[in-house]
Amino acid sequence: MSANLVHFLFEGADAAGLHVGPHAATALAVPFALVGVARLVMRIRRDHSED
Structure with a gap:
């Protein structure tokens, strides 16, 4: 999911009407999105390793 x-x-x-600041919330x-992507990449790399 992109930041946009x-x-x-x-x-x-x-x-x-939830009164959240879109810029601050983004x-x-x-x-959190970056950590999620990093974990996904590590899992894919682990599952596809030849060890």
Whole structure:
């Protein structure tokens, strides 16, 4: 999931009345997305290793 898509989700939540700052919420979500992608890549590499 790209940061842009996450930003649009937070903008929608803000427009729906949840009063979240889309820019700040996106900035806080990016590290979690990066960790998720890193874990996924490590799992794929582990599952496809020849050891």
